[in-house]
Amino acid sequence: MVDTDILIKSNKGDKNKQNNLKYFEGKYCIFVITACELLNGAKNIHQLGEFNKALRYYNLALIDEKISDKAFTLFKKYSFINDMKVSDSFIAATAIRNDLFLYTDNKKDLNFIKEIKFYKEK
DSSP, X not given: OBOHXXXXXXXXXXXXXXXXXXXXXXXXXXXXXXXXXXXXXXXXXXXXXXXXXXXXXXXXXXXXXXXXHHHHHHHHHHHHHHOOOHHHHHHHHHHHHTTOEEBOSOGGGTTTXXXXXXXOOO
């Protein structure tokens, strides 16, 4: 599962991120909240259009009851001590519930969760 930071870096021309995404083309997904964060970060209407166009090529991981339950459990456990954000609890829950590796450069936001498997760049 690809996090927002990787998509942004790839969009800005980071060749390493682009190559890693190309290597797994069609074999990864993005979380629906990640897609929303990406669209929310658009600086103008042109960039919004580019992001919308790019999102058509990704499989979206959606929220279901099991993911919601897991996210709430994680948030209750880690929000106060680790300053976990709500969106991060859902990203973590989605990766855990679907047994997915998480491709992110923001490991510090979730590395306290032992169940998370992080993707290591090639």
